[in-house]
Amino acid sequence: MTSIARRRLAAALAGLPAALPARAQERYPSRPIRALVPFTAGSSTDLRARSFGHYISLDWGQPVVVENRPGGNGVIAAEAVARARPDGYTLLYGTNSTHAANVALVPNLPYDPVADFAPITLVTNSSLIVVVNNALPVHSMAGLIAYARAHPGRINYAVGNTGSMAGGAMLKALAGLEMTQVSYRSTPQGVTALLAGEVQLMVVDGGQVLAHAREGRLRALATTGTEPHPGLTELPLVSSLPGMEGYAVFSWIGLFAPAGTPRPVILQLNAKMREIAGRPDMQAQIAAEGSSYRVGSPEDLAAFVRREIEDWRRLVREGQLRAG
Template identity: 45%
Template sequence: MIGRRLVLAAPFLPFAARAQGSDAFPTRPLRAIVPFPPGSATDGVARFVAERISRSLGQPVVVENVTGGNGAIAARQAARAAPDGHAFLFATNSTHAAAVHLMREPGYDPVRDFAPVTLTSIAPLVLMVRSDFPAADVAGFITEAKARGNSLNYGTGNIGSLAAAQLLISITGISAERISYRGTPAAVTDLLAGRVHFMVSDLASAGEHVRAGTLRALGVTPAQRIPMLPDVPTLQEAGVPGYDFASWVAVFLPARSPEAAVARLNREIRAVLDSEEGRRYSLSLGLVASTGTPEDLARFQAREIEQWGRIAQAAGLPRE
């Protein structure tokens, strides 16, 4: 499913801006392709960035939500876009690290088919249950899960939430049935309705419910506590040894895109997210703003692909 929204129109550019030369970048409106639906953390950061870089670039930026296939449909579309800098992807660990190990035929190569631009965000995940679930902490959750045997289930809206939950299951020895959704917002809706028992997910869709007390945060997935929930322990602290996991968002262009486009987008996106406004907005989505050079992103991605191989093996994640 593809949804399109014009983030900012700039129809009346001054003549001087139009006359900077045929080699200037950009020369027409840009497309920001997002693999997940509105309401997701990836969509939130994409729209925030798109609105602001459209001002500095002097061109509209159209955000397109291309959902399905755990992000693979959007990644394939981005990989096949014209390599001229005018279409870029807000990729995630799902599309650009996990897919190598979890998809038999993703239809694209996350390294060869893309040019890295910049990391944008790190997304800590949270183990959460509905407020009436009979467990107040991680130890109580594990005890209750084991007592229920195979009757427990959990929701996943992307590969990151799947891997985080499967890693928890693998380490603790609990059993639970997976219920898959096209995106995290739908999974959170069913968690609130009691149709699923727990999730390990980001705070973009669930944060307001945690703050309202309708969902209970039991533990966070990174090795360190997170600024959004400073009183919630890490899963390691709470007795899940060796647990350390986070999702991420990054921008990629199609391979063979002009270096000038890579450099310009890197500069503009970093200026937005490194600002005080960008850091505050990221935290409001449950993200930690984190940017760098294209070379930084290439090295980060290589490490993540290697780590996802270990996660997939440890959690027993099948290729689909």
């Protein structure tokens, strides 16, 4: 049990006799809900949080305040929720950064992504797209790899989160390329730099670049998943290239509460997220970004997080990624 979890348990036990009658009578939600997003406004996580928050507010009659807390690869927002009162009024839209990659990449992580959180539901799980600036003289993944090998150190690739970091780093490792990582505070900033020609390459969430690719402002080369990208079905898989068979990178979003949040509240939130995700307008919204919802049970998300943590530890152990 982490120090956060121990403090929370001690505080809960100390206040139990006085708190029980009031809590037993309180209808949830009876006041505003705060949803923390570990990235800047305009990121895919931010857009999903605001979409769900809008409908939860309408349906339950309580505001859902989306609060952007970028920084520290998601650590700032995740730690704030881990330390919050476990009453269902402070939630986190966590990602592969906060709940998987940070375990392997961030020394002395100040929270435990398993012990300090109550999973609610997975929201999305999407493959990424490899895109390049139009000035780069390549039109396929094979062409990109050949160019990068012929021009070592010439390509800079943008990183806005751990998904794009993993995508670029695994490409370097598996193809044996010399490329330079350029980190940005958020994915939208990285995409802006790519459009401006400050960097030449990015492995990125489809929702951030689909419009640019379709309208010819960026060139999409391949997708990082194990099946065609729903937004650009004509793209090949990176893993279809010789020597790249083990390449697969995904970006996901999940909803979490602090550990110790009452089970009825978790189930109420889960049921509402499932219901909203099934609405035609929400389905259309996510389909336009070339993605899909993956809502399920709290137990599904808990098992998924554990698998993701082990996958990121393996990537660091095998040298495809470097721990901080």
